[in-house]
Amino acid sequence: MAMDHSGYAGHTQRAGGGDGGSRCALCGMDIVGAPVTRRIAGADVLFDTDGCARIYEVAATQGILDQVLSAAEPKRVGALERMRMPRATVFIDLGGMWCASCATSAGRVLEHADGVESATFNFAMGKGRVDYDPTKIEVDEILHRLEGMGYTPRVTGESGRKDAGKAEERILIQAIVALAFEMQVMLLYFERLYPLYNRGQFASADAHTAGLIVWALATPALFIGGQSFLRGAWHSLLARSANMDTLVALGTLAAYSYSVWAVLAGGRALYFDSVVMITTFVVVGRYLETVGGARARKDVRALLELQPERAWRVDGDELTQVRASALITGETIVVRQGERVPVDAEVIDGSGAANESLLTGEAVTVRKSAGDEVLAGTILVEGTVTARVVRVAEATRLAAVRHLVEATLATKAPVERLADTASKWLTAAIMAISALTFLGWWLVAKSPAEALIAAVAVLVVACPCALGLATPLAVSVTLGQAATVGVLVRSPAALETAGFVTRAAFDKTGTLTRGELEVVAAISGDGSVSGEQLTCLAASAEARSEHPLGRAIAHSCDSVLPTSGFTPAKGEGVEATVDGALVRVGRDNYVHGEIPAALRQVELDHASEGRTVVWVSRGDGVLGLIALRDDVLPGAAEVIREMRETGIATALLSGDSGAATAAIAEQLGIDAHEARLTPERKAEVIAAWQAQGERVLMVGDGVNDAPALARADVSVTVAGGTDVAGETSDVVLARADLRLVPWFIRLSVLSRRVIRENLGWALLYNAIAVPLAAFGIISPAIAAATMAGSSLLVVGNSLRLGRMIVRSKNRLL
Structure with a gap:
C-alpha cells in the first residue's frame, strides 16, 4: 500500500546538506560529512549511511514506515494478562544492521505485530530476543517480518533447555522392545524350528505355524x-x-523380506532369527555407545549448562525471581549460598567465596567482597552477596566461553574430515562387496538363500561407524577435559599439531612476566625537567595508548597535561602534542635527538636487571628515559625446563632491548632470544624457523603479537576478563598459568595416540571381518555382535583417554 512520505522528507530538510546541521531521516543522528540522498515520493531525503537509506526505502515500500519511525511506547501488558498469556521466547541472530537505530527499528516493527509482547535487539552483538504468544504468531512469521525489512534473521536458540536424556531414553526403550521380542523369537527357533530344520521338515504344518x-x-x-x-x-x-x-x-530388510516370502511360499528356511539378533545387537550396542558417548562428553556438557535459568532481582524492598536472560545492566541481584551466579556482576554488599573451577580451572575458592566481580556460572559456596549487573547473560564471560566451545565442536579437525571421507568410501565399498558376495554365492552354491545370508553378513559386519567415531569422540573428551582446567581450544587442528611442535617461542611482557608493569625510575638527561615532570610528560602522551607499556606509564601520573594529535607507531612508540610541544615516547631509534652516553650507561644498568627502558623526547631533543619493572611469572623457569626436557627448543621474542631480553632469557634458561623485534619481524623469525622444517608454537599476550600468532603452527594466548571469544589464537588460556602450555602439548600427544589407536582398530577390524563374512565364515548374528563390539571398543578407548587426562590434570592442579 502506497503512502505519502512528504511529511518525513520535509522533516529532514534543515541546514545545507553535509554541514552537520542535517539529521538522518531514519535514526535522527547528526549527519557528519556528505549525506546519503535518496529521492522518495518526489522529495530528497537525507541519511547518515547507506544502511539507513536502505532500511527507510524498504520500510516505505512495505507500508510500515510509520511503525519504524514511531516513538510510541511499547505495548504494556498487565500482570494478570501476562500470567494468562501463553509465552515463548526466541533468540535471533540479525544480520544486515548498520547502526544502533537498525536494532531499534527492528524491535519497533515486531512490537506492532499481534502476539509479540516485547522485542529487543542489540546492534553490537547482532542478536535479539523476542517474547511472543505462540497461539497468535509463529516464529516463521517473526522471521518473515524481519526479512521484509531487509534484514537476514536466523534463529539461534529458544528459552529453556532440551532434555538431553530423551534420546538416550528412546534408544533404551527400543533396545528393551528388540530384546523382549528377540528372546521370544529365539525360544521358538530353539524349541520348534531348529529341530524341524535339522530333520528337513521345511514344509511341515508345524514349521509353517511356527513361521507365522x-x-x-x-x-x-x-x-x-x-x-x-x-x-x-x-x-x-x-x-x-x-x-x-x-x-x-x-x-535386516533383505533378510526380513526374504523370510516373509519364504513363510508365504512355504518349504524354505526362515531367517527371522538373524533379523531379530542383528536388530538387538545393533540397538543394544547403540544404547551403550550413547551412554559411553554421554560420559565422554560430560565435561563439555557441564560447561555448556553452567548458566542458571533464574535469578533473584532486587525490586525496591522485595526480591523477585526472574529469568536470568531478562536481567539488564545496572540492575541489582542477590546471590545466596549454594546458588550459581546468573550474570557477571560487581559485589556491592556482603561477602563470600566462589567456586570458579569449571570456568577458570582454578580449584581454590576465591574470596568475594565489595568491589569484586562475580562471574556467571560460578557457585557461591559461602555467604550471600548483593551485586550490580555489569554484563547481561548473552555478554558474560561464560557466554563467550560457551560460544567458543560450541564453535570448536562444530569445526572438524583435518584427521576427522579424513575419517569421514574414508567412512563414506567404506560404505560404498561394502555395498559393492555385498552385491558381489551375493552373486558369487548364487553362482557357486546355486542357493539364493545362502547367497542372501552371506550378503547380509557383509552388510552388517562392516563398521564405518567405528571409523566415524574414532576421532570426534576422542576430540570431545579432550576438549571437555581441557576446558575444566582453563584451556579453551578454538581450533581442533591444534590438538593434532601441538604434539609435533619442535620449538616454543614466547613473548616477554604479559606472557613470561606478570604484565603488571611499574615505573621504577625516570631519569632526565640534561636536568631540564625533574623525574616526576618527565613521567607526567610521557604519561600525557601515552594517555590513549593500548600497549601494556603505555598503560603503565599513563597510570604513573595523576595530573596529565593537555594533549592532542595522538599517533601510535606500531612496535615503535607513540607521538602526541603535549602542552603545545611534540613529544615522542618509545624506542631509542624512534625518539628525536641524540642520546647522551651517560644515559646509555644508565640504560644498560637497568636492562641488565631485566627492566624495560623507554625513551622520551620533546621537540628535537631527548629528555631522558623511563625504566619499568615487570616480575617474571612464578613457575616460568620450571615450564621452560620441562619443555626442554621433552625435546622442545625454547626462544624468547621481544621488542625490548637486547640487554633486557638477554637478562630474562638467562634467568629462565631459554635457549635462544631475539630482541628489538617489531610484530612483523617476530612473524619473519617464526617463518625462518618453519623454512628449516620446524613446527613452532607461539605463546603471546594477544596485544601486539597478532602477526606472530597467525604465522605460528600453534598459537596460544592468555585471555583476560571477557575477551575470551575475541581472541584469534588456536588456544586460549583462561588463567595466567604457563604450566598449561606443556600440559596442552602432552594432551595433544595423548589425544593423537588414542585417535590413531581408534582409527587403526576400525580399519583393521573391517579389513578382517568383511572377508570372513563374504566367505560365509561369520553368520549375520555374529556379524552384528562383532560390529557393535567394534563401536563399543572405540567408545571405551576414548573413555580411557578421559581417565588418562584426568590423572595428568590432577598432577597439574
Missing part, C-alpha cells in the same frame, strides 16, 4: 526396536548418501 508366529514377533522387533537405524537410513536416502544405518537397514 516368529514373523509376528520379528515385525515389532525390527520396526519398533530398530527404528533408530531405519529412520537414519531413510534420512540418508533423502540426502542421497549412505552410512552404517544404510548397511544395517539393507541387511
Whole structure:
C-alpha cells in the first residue's frame, strides 16, 4: 500500500546538506560529512549511511514506515494478562544492521505485530530476543517480518533447555522392545524350528505355524526396536548418501523380506532369527555407545549448562525471581549460598567465596567482597552477596566461553574430515562387496538363500561407524577435559599439531612476566625537567595508548597535561602534542635527538636487571628515559625446563632491548632470544624457523603479537576478563598459568595416540571381518555382535583417554 512520505522528507530538510546541521531521516543522528540522498515520493531525503537509506526505502515500500519511525511506547501488558498469556521466547541472530537505530527499528516493527509482547535487539552483538504468544504468531512469521525489512534473521536458540536424556531414553526403550521380542523369537527357533530344520521338515504344518508366529514377533522387533537405524537410513536416502544405518537397514530388510516370502511360499528356511539378533545387537550396542558417548562428553556438557535459568532481582524492598536472560545492566541481584551466579556482576554488599573451577580451572575458592566481580556460572559456596549487573547473560564471560566451545565442536579437525571421507568410501565399498558376495554365492552354491545370508553378513559386519567415531569422540573428551582446567581450544587442528611442535617461542611482557608493569625510575638527561615532570610528560602522551607499556606509564601520573594529535607507531612508540610541544615516547631509534652516553650507561644498568627502558623526547631533543619493572611469572623457569626436557627448543621474542631480553632469557634458561623485534619481524623469525622444517608454537599476550600468532603452527594466548571469544589464537588460556602450555602439548600427544589407536582398530577390524563374512565364515548374528563390539571398543578407548587426562590434570592442579 502506497503512502505519502512528504511529511518525513520535509522533516529532514534543515541546514545545507553535509554541514552537520542535517539529521538522518531514519535514526535522527547528526549527519557528519556528505549525506546519503535518496529521492522518495518526489522529495530528497537525507541519511547518515547507506544502511539507513536502505532500511527507510524498504520500510516505505512495505507500508510500515510509520511503525519504524514511531516513538510510541511499547505495548504494556498487565500482570494478570501476562500470567494468562501463553509465552515463548526466541533468540535471533540479525544480520544486515548498520547502526544502533537498525536494532531499534527492528524491535519497533515486531512490537506492532499481534502476539509479540516485547522485542529487543542489540546492534553490537547482532542478536535479539523476542517474547511472543505462540497461539497468535509463529516464529516463521517473526522471521518473515524481519526479512521484509531487509534484514537476514536466523534463529539461534529458544528459552529453556532440551532434555538431553530423551534420546538416550528412546534408544533404551527400543533396545528393551528388540530384546523382549528377540528372546521370544529365539525360544521358538530353539524349541520348534531348529529341530524341524535339522530333520528337513521345511514344509511341515508345524514349521509353517511356527513361521507365522516368529514373523509376528520379528515385525515389532525390527520396526519398533530398530527404528533408530531405519529412520537414519531413510534420512540418508533423502540426502542421497549412505552410512552404517544404510548397511544395517539393507541387511535386516533383505533378510526380513526374504523370510516373509519364504513363510508365504512355504518349504524354505526362515531367517527371522538373524533379523531379530542383528536388530538387538545393533540397538543394544547403540544404547551403550550413547551412554559411553554421554560420559565422554560430560565435561563439555557441564560447561555448556553452567548458566542458571533464574535469578533473584532486587525490586525496591522485595526480591523477585526472574529469568536470568531478562536481567539488564545496572540492575541489582542477590546471590545466596549454594546458588550459581546468573550474570557477571560487581559485589556491592556482603561477602563470600566462589567456586570458579569449571570456568577458570582454578580449584581454590576465591574470596568475594565489595568491589569484586562475580562471574556467571560460578557457585557461591559461602555467604550471600548483593551485586550490580555489569554484563547481561548473552555478554558474560561464560557466554563467550560457551560460544567458543560450541564453535570448536562444530569445526572438524583435518584427521576427522579424513575419517569421514574414508567412512563414506567404506560404505560404498561394502555395498559393492555385498552385491558381489551375493552373486558369487548364487553362482557357486546355486542357493539364493545362502547367497542372501552371506550378503547380509557383509552388510552388517562392516563398521564405518567405528571409523566415524574414532576421532570426534576422542576430540570431545579432550576438549571437555581441557576446558575444566582453563584451556579453551578454538581450533581442533591444534590438538593434532601441538604434539609435533619442535620449538616454543614466547613473548616477554604479559606472557613470561606478570604484565603488571611499574615505573621504577625516570631519569632526565640534561636536568631540564625533574623525574616526576618527565613521567607526567610521557604519561600525557601515552594517555590513549593500548600497549601494556603505555598503560603503565599513563597510570604513573595523576595530573596529565593537555594533549592532542595522538599517533601510535606500531612496535615503535607513540607521538602526541603535549602542552603545545611534540613529544615522542618509545624506542631509542624512534625518539628525536641524540642520546647522551651517560644515559646509555644508565640504560644498560637497568636492562641488565631485566627492566624495560623507554625513551622520551620533546621537540628535537631527548629528555631522558623511563625504566619499568615487570616480575617474571612464578613457575616460568620450571615450564621452560620441562619443555626442554621433552625435546622442545625454547626462544624468547621481544621488542625490548637486547640487554633486557638477554637478562630474562638467562634467568629462565631459554635457549635462544631475539630482541628489538617489531610484530612483523617476530612473524619473519617464526617463518625462518618453519623454512628449516620446524613446527613452532607461539605463546603471546594477544596485544601486539597478532602477526606472530597467525604465522605460528600453534598459537596460544592468555585471555583476560571477557575477551575470551575475541581472541584469534588456536588456544586460549583462561588463567595466567604457563604450566598449561606443556600440559596442552602432552594432551595433544595423548589425544593423537588414542585417535590413531581408534582409527587403526576400525580399519583393521573391517579389513578382517568383511572377508570372513563374504566367505560365509561369520553368520549375520555374529556379524552384528562383532560390529557393535567394534563401536563399543572405540567408545571405551576414548573413555580411557578421559581417565588418562584426568590423572595428568590432577598432577597439574
